Amino acid sequence: MSNLIINNAVANDEWTLVKLPASQIAERKQAGKVVLFKLTGENTVTDEQIAGTVIPATGKIIVPLSVFITRKAEFQARIASNEIGVWIDTHEVLESLIENQADLNVLPIIAVHVERFADGRIFSLGALLRTRYDFKNELRAFGDVLRDQLFFLKRSGFTSYLIRADRSAEDALASLKDFTKPYQGAVDNPNPVFKRYNRAV
Amino acid sequence: MYKYDEIDQQIVDERVAQYRDQTRRYLAGELSEDEFRPLRLQNGLYIQRQAPMLRIAVPYGMLSSKQLRKLGDIASKYDKGYGHFSTRQNLQLNWPKLEDVPDILAELATVEMHAIQTSGNCIRNITTDQFAGTAPDEIVDPRAMAEIMRQWSTFHPEFALLPRKFKIAVSGTQDDRAVVQMHDIGMEFYLDKNNKIAIKVWVGGGLGRTPILGSVIREHLEWQHALTYCEAIVRVYNLHGRRDNAYKARIKILVKALGIEEFKRQVEAEWAHLKDAPNTITETELARVSKHFDAMPYEALPAHDASFDTAIASNLAFAAWAKRSLHAHKISGYRAVTLSLKPHGSAPGDATTEQMHVVANLAEKYSFGELRVSHEQNLILADVKLSDLFAVWEKARANGLATPNIGLLTDIICCPGGDFCSLANAKSIPIAVAIQQQFDNLDYLHDIGDIELNISGCMNACGHHHIGHIGILGVDKDGSEWYQVTIGGSQGNQASIGSVIGPSFSAEEMPNVVQKLIEVYIKERTDEERFIDTARRLGVAPFKAHVYADKNAAKDEVAA
Helix, strand or coil: CCCEEECCEEECCCCEECCCCCCCCCCCCECCCCCCCCECCCCCCCHHHHHHCCCCCCCCEEEEHHHHHHCHHHHHHHHHCCCEEEEEECCCCHHHHHHHCCCHHHCCEEEEEECCCCCCHHHHHHHHHHHCCCCCCEEEEEECCCHHHHHHHHHCCCCEEECCCCCCHHHHHHHHHCCCCCCCCCCCCCCCHHHHCCCCC | CCCCCHHHHHHHHHHHHHHHHHHHHHHCCCCCHHHHHHHHHCCCEEECCCCEEEEECCHHHEEEHHHHHHHHHHHHHHCCCEEEECCCCCEEECCCCHHHHHHHHHHHHCCCCCCCCCCCCCECCCECCCCCCCCCCECCCCHHHHHHHHHHHCCCHHHCCCCCCECEEEECECCCCCCHHHCCEEEEEEECCCCCEEEEEEECCECCCCCECCEEEEEEEEHHHHHHHHHHHHHHHHHHCCCCCHHHCCHHHHHHHHCHHHHHHHHHHHHHHHCCCCCCCCHHHHHHHHHCCCCCCCCCCCCCCHHHHHHHHHCHHHHHHHHHHEECCCCCCEEEEEECCCCCCCCCCEEEHHHHHHHHHHHHHHCCCEEEECCCCCEEEEEEEHHHHHHHHHHHHHCCCCCCCCCCCCCCEECCHHHCCCCCCCCCHHHHHHHHHHCCCHHHHHHHCCCCEEEECCCCCCCCHHHCCEEEEEEEECCEEEEEEEECCECCCCCECCEECCCCECCCCHHHHHHHHHHHHHHHCCCCCCHHHHHHHHCCHHHHHHHHHHHHHHHHHHHC
């Protein structure tokens, strides 16, 4: 049974997620454009990991951002046949994707990995991908994805959700409809409530 | 005040259903403790020492009589018959059952109330001046914008899980009473040179373990852009604030680490994309919400009332109360009234069900059916006629709501502390009560005059100790409770953070320590000086010398 929701229904997953090989190095790194400051404690991806990532020879695959950037030459033919997607971690920087792939819409899917439920960076990343970089294709959340994030993810531009394996995607569907008329404009509907309805006193 | 339409009502109703299901899943074991925590926190439910604590939102401190009556009913039905008004103008229940919370929310929804985002790492209740709309020094009534911001921040999808809590205050007066410099975002509304509403935006202020005054990020922002500009600030924070260490996760730490110039550069770069986006506020929307805050149907009254003047002249107790509890009003013949929730000898900010009902009735009868909660933890009737004040006083006094100590030493701001809160290092209520008992002499209190004494049970600073003229902070030393004392802190336009006077004290020493601080002030003050002025002029040294004189003498004796 699939644990993937696409739009408003449980669906089969056509994509294979390519993971980095495990790293022994758990160093604290300065990530992000705010290098002056941002010490988030996330692992650095090493050159060995990137080189050692096993790429399946056929089929639709979602590759890590670091692998996509470093080994892009390997993917050119498959990008043309819509077989390559990219996934990013919440601490990674979108600019590094854009610098290497100006037109994101050659990617049929971008996935964002959220390690912990409480990490709300995923929402800003979704909003930026949709509104700043005009990404139009499937935007997927995976990792610690539970039903109580879904409404926020949907409003932040996500269209598919891989629910954590120990939870039911079928049950989670209900949460996509938690609120009927949200107040503020967001990605799914840019107009705030005061522009959607006539709220005369 | 703002009244819900069908859209507002539907959102709180859907919230009740959502939270009821989350609670059901938790009780059924479908949500782990760790998974339920952020969900219940976003609904103001803490698990405390003795029982859960539920924090109910009072948006920018405004309540109707009907709402306060319902709060009183809820306190009686689901709790022990009292509630605690907090420094964020909210109401806290200390003894509700976790399983009852969905039912409490359903009852709140019937009077257009909720507990949304009263805790958790999200945008919290927006606070403002308790005299909004009535204060003579008001330039812009900030309540309509506060309501527009409340709606915008409610379930904002991008900012649902921030690195840490996020507090916004708005103010529209010459004298800041909303402590805007102590907030993650502070918005000071004013009229610009074209006579248009504009906003001076502060960012990165806060108390807690790293008290910092905010910095101005923008001197002039047109009101239409309030939401998109906040989105730019909160987005930069959401992406770049620290998430590895909860103690370093507030926006103030990010602003400090980057420097205000670099932070501002990033925010402005972000805002370049967001400016004029659909969330830009329209004239129509501001007009719609402002209508809810139209002036009350005031009577045309003379500036003086003979019955009031007679009562002042003939009744010393009434006169003493009036001197402290009445506040000037925009409209001739009206006053704002502070009802004290600080009777000597009980927990500051607490009100019983009966008291809530009494205040609800007073508001209904004498103040257009509305009232406010102040961040000093008192209740305000904002629109009372001079001729009604004596009746209000009699009723308030009969119900323990007329202690004439507003703005005096015993009008203590105090968090729930170690008696209730699981974060606290030390108890705070017994310290407040002991100080109130030590100074239970109204003549002496009036002679000491205007002073603010704030107590927090831990460095999270819910009792705002840093900005008390005298601040008391509970600290833990080897498992026992001690108290660190600061002086010279202040709220308002001249906001400042207090300085520690020296080593901490035991609970028993505290009333005497405050006594000694006051003695120095009485001895050294000039005619015009308040405690804070003397403390600023002289600095810590003379206070320190007097407070520690006995201790040092005792040490010398032991040594000799």
